[in-house]
Amino acid sequence: MKRFLRLLGKDLEASKLPILFNSGLSIVWIAFLRYRYEAGWSLGMVFILMTIPLTFLPIWLMWQTYQTLRTEWREKTTYTLLLLPIPGWQITLSKWTALLIEFTIVLAALVGSALLFFLGPINEYYGSFLQAVPLTWFLRNGFLLYLGALATFSSFIILVQLAFIVSKLVGRFRGLAALWTLLLATWLVERVGIILDPLFRWLPPIHIEQLFRLDVIAQYTNYTPEIAYHYSAEVGSWLATLGLFLLSSWLLENWIETDD
Amino acid sequence: MTDQKYIVEIAGLRKRYPGVDALDGIDLKITRGEIWGLLGPNGSGKSTLLKCIAGLVKPDSGQVTINGSKPSRKTKSAVAFVPEIDHLYNWMTVQQTLNFISAFYDDWQKEREQELLEFMKLDPRKKVSTLSKGMRARLKLVVGLSRNSELVLLDEPLSGIDPSSRDRIVEGIVRQFRSEKQTMILSTHAVDETERLYDSVIFLSEGRVHISGSAEELRIKHSKSMNELFKEVYA
Numbered sequence: 010m011k012r013f014l015r016l017l018g019k020d021l022e023a024s025k026l027p028i029l030f031n032s033g034l035s036i037v038w039i040a041f042l043r044y045r046y047e048a049g050w051s052l053g054m055v056f057i058l059m060t061i062p063l064t065f066l067p068i069w070l071m072w073q074t075y076q077t078l079r080t081e082w083r084e085k086t087t088y089t090l091l092l093l094p095i096p097g098w099q100i101t102l103s104k105w106t107a108l109l110i111e112f113t114i115v116l117a118a119l120v121g122s123a124l125l126f127f128l129g130p131i132n133e134y135y136g137s138f139l140q141a142v143p144l145t146w147f148l149r150n151g152f153l154l155y156l157g158a159l160a161t162f163s164s165f166i167i168l169v170q171l172a173f174i175v176s177k178l179v180g181r182f183r184g185l186a187a188l189w190t191l192l193l194a195t196w197l198v199e200r201v202g203i204i205l206d207p208l209f210r211w212l213p214p215i216h217i218e219q220l221f222r223l224d225v226i227a228q229y230t231n232y233t234p235e236i237a238y239h240y241s242a243e244v245g246s247w248l249a250t251l252g253l254f255l256l257s258s259w260l261l262e263n264w265i266e267t268d269d
Numbered sequence: 270m271t272d273q274k275y276i277v278e279i280a281g282l283r284k285r286y287p288g289v290d291a292l293d294g295i296d297l298k299i300t301r302g303e304i305w306g307l308l309g310p311n312g313s314g315k316s317t318l319l320k321c322i323a324g325l326v327k328p329d330s331g332q333v334t335i336n337g338s339k340p341s342r343k344t345k346s347a348v349a350f351v352p353e354i355d356h357l358y359n360w361m362t363v364q365q366t367l368n369f370i371s372a373f374y375d376d377w378q379k380e381r382e383q384e385l386l387e388f389m390k391l392d393p394r395k396k397v398s399t400l401s402k403g404m405r406a407r408l409k410l411v412v413g414l415s416r417n418s419e420l421v422l423l424d425e426p427l428s429g430i431d432p433s434s435r436d437r438i439v440e441g442i443v444r445q446f447r448s449e450k451q452t453m454i455l456s457t458h459a460v461d462e463t464e465r466l467y468d469s470v471i472f473l474s475e476g477r478v479h480i481s482g483s484a485e486e487l488r489i490k491h492s493k494s495m496n497e498l499f500k501e502v503y504a
Binding site for chain 2: 262
């Protein structure tokens with residue numbers, strides 16, 4: 010555990026600048042929107058524009074996943090990493106964890122600054138609604154959405170890590186190899202999900218309206234949907250993703266060379 | 270069957286890179302408790318051979334064993350490899366580098382680390398990125414020699430170090446070597462400065478072993494110093 014934490018600390022320290030830059034950019038963007046709101050833009054439009062950084066986050070995360078590994082190779086620090094007497098999964102897991110922490114910090118900066126800068130307008134327009142619905146409802150659902158995002162982005166990170174590592178196994182056309190691996194791995198994860206779907210049908214469905222406690226806001230929406238979410242195919246896909254994570258860790262430990 | 274006399278055993282080792290045979294059928298047995306000189310000009314395969322032993326490069330054919338085991342996570346605990354290239358994190362300070370790497374090795378000697386830092390005149394607060402090439406070479410040696418590892422592999426340890434400091438570095442290597450517990454393989458083409466270190470030598474040429482054996486026996490047999498023999502072989 011001590012060794013893993015050392016690796017994680019190193020990966021987080023190395024990502025300090027991207028975290029500061031993206032968090033700062035998010036805060037500046039929200040501050041700019043607040044300024045434009047004061048200048049006459051509608052609150053609805055401002056809220057839509059606020060989500061722009063959210064759409065960039067997955068792309069940034071995939072890019073950052075590739076970059077963290079690429080930097081190790083470019084700066085020859087792979088020698089240090091691959092000489093350590095540790096299993097490959099500790100290296101890939103520490104990078105995976107660091108990236109999810111990065112995502113969490115940037116998301117927190119975005120949401121935090123949005124609440125800070127727009128507390129006044131939100132209170133003005135939605136004050137009665139906010140007073141009627143308990144704060145815990147927002148916190149709970151916000152946390153559930155965050156967990157959902159983490160689960161999705163975790164898979165992205167694993168697939169990109171695999172693509173990068175496989176590209177280092179070939180001597181030429183590494184960019185193409187990475188791209189093809191990413192596409193094939195994505196297809197494989199989906200196919201395995203479909204194939205294994207019948208095996209996990211016994212799992213009880215998740216009732217979305219219960220999970221998110223939609224009854225609390227039913228009186229405001231006049232609509233209480235009943236959505237039973239069957240996730241048997243997703244379980245198969247998660248297992249395939251886990252398998253690909255173990256594969257990339259094994260390749261890193263046993264087949265990757267430092268020489269380019 | 271593993272022979273306790275030898276720490277490294279290499280048989281039929283081949284490694285090919287596009288357009289060049291880096292290693293072309295190497296057979297070697299490295300005796301325990303000695304300092305071995307791995308000598309040869311640039312491109313003779315010295316670094317590739319050391320990387321194969323360290324487990325950083327996979328051979329195309331043939332076999333390397335360390336204490337009877339193929340290079341793996343297990344053998345990495347017993348091997349300290351100091352590569353020629355700068356492989357340390359630039360954004361770390363000297364002390365952060367040592368703290369980071371030491372966490373992974375049970376055989377790390379904290380007192381020896383401090384002794385070596387002083388001997389190499391390294392400031393622990395300095396960032397790796399601000400160190401000169403020579404100072405980075407010294408730091409790499411501190412990383413490699415602070416451990417009680419069974420096998421120490423030094424790839425061109427004097428590379429980048431100014432000629433006036435080389436004797437001191439060689440002295441540092443000798444001081445830290447524990448012949449009863451350690452074996453060292455030192456690759457270099459600066460033979461004159463390191464000659465006094467070697468118990469045995471390997472002359473590599475175009476990925477093949479040209480000469481190998483006891484340094485003293487070779488000196489007597491050829492009536493030449495290692496440096497003279499090196500010049501003759503690679504003339």
